[in-house]
Amino acid sequence: xxxxxxxxxxxxxxxxxxxxxxxxxxxxxxxxxxxxxxxxxxxxxxxxxxxxxxxxxxxxxxxxxxxxxxxxxxxxxxxxxxxxxxxxxxxxxxxxxxxxxxxxxxxxxxxxxxxxxxxxxxxxxxxxxxxxxxxxxxxxxxxxxxxxxxxxxxxxxxxxxxxxxxxxxxxxxxxxxxxxxxxxxxxxxxxxxxxxxxxxxxxxxxxxxxxxxxxxxxxxxxxxxxxxxxxxxxxxxxxxxxxxxxxxxxxxx
Amino acid sequence: xxxxxxxxxxxxxxxxxxxxxxxxxxxxxxxxxxxxxxxxxxxxxxxxxxxxxxxxxxxxxxxxxxxxxxxxxxxxxxxxxxxxxxxxxxxxxxxxxxxxxxxxxxxxxxxxxxxxxxxxxxxxxxxxxxxxxxxxxxxxxxxxxxxxxxxxxxxxxxxxxxxxxxxxxxxxxxxxxxxxxxxxxxxxxxxxxxxxxxxxxxxxxxxxxxxxxxxxxxxxxxxxxxxxxxxxxxxxxxxxxxxxxxxxxxxxx
DNA sequence: TAGTGGTCTAGACCACTGA
DNA sequence: CAGTGGTCTAGACCACTAG
Numbered sequence: 001x002x003x004x005x006x007x008x009x010x011x012x013x014x015x016x017x018x019x020x021x022x023x024x025x026x027x028x029x030x031x032x033x034x035x036x037x038x039x040x041x042x043x044x045x046x047x048x049x050x051x052x053x054x055x056x057x058x059x060x061x062x063x064x065x066x067x068x069x070x071x072x073x074x075x076x077x078x079x080x081x082x083x084x085x086x087x088x089x090x091x092x093x094x095x096x097x098x099x100x101x102x103x104x105x106x107x108x109x110x111x112x113x114x115x116x117x118x119x120x121x122x123x124x125x126x127x128x129x130x131x132x133x134x135x136x137x138x139x140x141x142x143x144x145x146x147x148x149x150x151x152x153x154x155x156x157x158x159x160x161x162x163x164x165x166x167x168x169x170x171x172x173x174x175x176x177x178x179x180x181x182x183x184x185x186x187x188x189x190x191x192x193x194x195x196x197x198x199x200x201x202x203x204x205x206x207x208x209x210x211x212x213x214x215x216x217x218x219x220x221x222x223x224x225x226x227x228x229x230x231x232x233x234x235x236x237x238x239x240x241x242x243x244x245x246x247x248x249x250x251x252x253x
Numbered sequence: 254x255x256x257x258x259x260x261x262x263x264x265x266x267x268x269x270x271x272x273x274x275x276x277x278x279x280x281x282x283x284x285x286x287x288x289x290x291x292x293x294x295x296x297x298x299x300x301x302x303x304x305x306x307x308x309x310x311x312x313x314x315x316x317x318x319x320x321x322x323x324x325x326x327x328x329x330x331x332x333x334x335x336x337x338x339x340x341x342x343x344x345x346x347x348x349x350x351x352x353x354x355x356x357x358x359x360x361x362x363x364x365x366x367x368x369x370x371x372x373x374x375x376x377x378x379x380x381x382x383x384x385x386x387x388x389x390x391x392x393x394x395x396x397x398x399x400x401x402x403x404x405x406x407x408x409x410x411x412x413x414x415x416x417x418x419x420x421x422x423x424x425x426x427x428x429x430x431x432x433x434x435x436x437x438x439x440x441x442x443x444x445x446x447x448x449x450x451x452x453x454x455x456x457x458x459x460x461x462x463x464x465x466x467x468x469x470x471x472x473x474x475x476x477x478x479x480x481x482x483x484x485x486x487x488x489x490x491x492x493x494x495x496x497x498x499x500x501x502x503x504x505x506x
Numbered sequence: 507t508a509g510t511g512g513t514c515t516a517g518a519c520c521a522c523t524g525a
Numbered sequence: 526c527a528g529t530g531g532t533c534t535a536g537a538c539c540a541c542t543a544g
Contacts, residue, residue: 012455012531012532012533013532013533014532014533015455015456018456037509037510037511038510038511039510047533047534048533048534048535048536049534049535049536050303050532050533050534050535051532051533051534053511053512054532054533056511058442058456061440061441061442061458062440062441062442063439063440067510067511067512068510068511068541068542069510069511069512069540069541069542070509070510070511070540070541070542070543071509071510071511071541071542071543072509072510072511072542073510073511079439081437180490181490182488182490183488183489183490184334184486184487184488184489185438185460185486185487185489186316186332186460186482186485186486186487187314187315187316187440187458187460187482187483188314188315189311189314189315201512202265202268203268203271203311205314205440205458207438207439207440211490229439229440230440232439233437233438233439234437234438234439235435235436235437236436236437236438236489236490237433237434237435237436237464237489265512265513265514266513266514267513267514290528290529290530291529291530292529300514300515301514301515301516301517302515302516302517303513303514303515303516304513304514304515306530306531307513307514309530320529320530320531321522321523321529321530322521322522322523322529322530322531323521323522323523323524323528323529323530324522324523324524324528324529324530325523325528325529325530326529326530454531
């Protein structure tokens, strides 16, 4: 009698470790402080390094830690709120936008993008690259796909290049009347190029924000922006820039 | 002469593996099809199982695969678009909402929640639990924190319990005039309770959507909803329920 | 150059599913 | 019960950073 069956599901070591570390971070470490190295930590907790790393990985995923090769593991500051555009129906690049045009090329977009734009799968479009910086850190990289039909043919776009050309396209785009925009957020992992721009390793988790700008019933442009998932909290809706900062998830029982 | 330095940064095995597998998924596998088991796959590619698993993990993170212990690894269907509420200023629970009230308790919320609600840190609030089902699958678990001041004291709330009590709170809430709502999305990992409700393992990646309902300048309620990051693409803005389905991220070079 | 995190191996055992 | 994915170990070497 009496095998009360409590802990019939013994918690995996790395989860317990994560809890312990998380509490230690709250009580014993300041933001920016550097933790002992992984080998020491593993030894201290009596686990293999791989197990310790499993715990650290999740804490980094939740934005509590920041690990840098050759440097060490530090306590991350709270995620920064990044606005996805308060008011609806606004073209990117207006006013005090933190986006910076990088360059602009013309090429045939991926099939999925062509379908969303309702352009032909062989049709070349303008591709504007932009990067977003917040609080001195790169937080997002964007590809903005603009069908040739959305901008004037007579402009100086094709005469220029680089950032100037990107600005020309954005300027032209602002003349199009915007009907609505459709947004989507999903989880992805950074490709090699995004990873470099975001100062992370390939495969790092990113929040992919897809925005379809609709004008007169047609897709006037499509933006695919990848945000660093570890450092960003995306805000939208009627919010101005209010900091909520609720804990990122509920705790285990 | 001539050390062209190409591949001076040799791609890690697991990334190459991920690319190869990803292409195989596109061309040789149908949705729902089950892959060879991990030991066979690892042997076939000549790598250790841990290395193979690193590739599978990322593919699962991107929603391309679904792994279930005791069953196997299957090709996942495209992520489903889940709307976060098309029109602004709407209380949850209206009309054809896919949310289902589970139960309702009264308790002191976490400090971060109390701060966002501007209630005292010792003040008890109504906590409504709801779960969201889409296409027959659980996609989200929510905790809705409702200060006592947002609902009537005289209602039948405290007389009922369980789902009935949850419905009573939601019904009462709908009488409050909504000024605006502030939303935030960030990456998190499922706690033990959420994991169970979402049919995933603890630590599974989730998209945490925090919504602050503002009425007359005060926070009338706070919702913290965790969505399965592997199967969901969150849509919002003026979109109705349009399926965009752009690839989740750009490819490595 | 010393120390860090990142990758990789070749095992082992466990928890879960379904026949 | 056999087979699957999940956890864990104790090593090794590599890529990167900073003094």
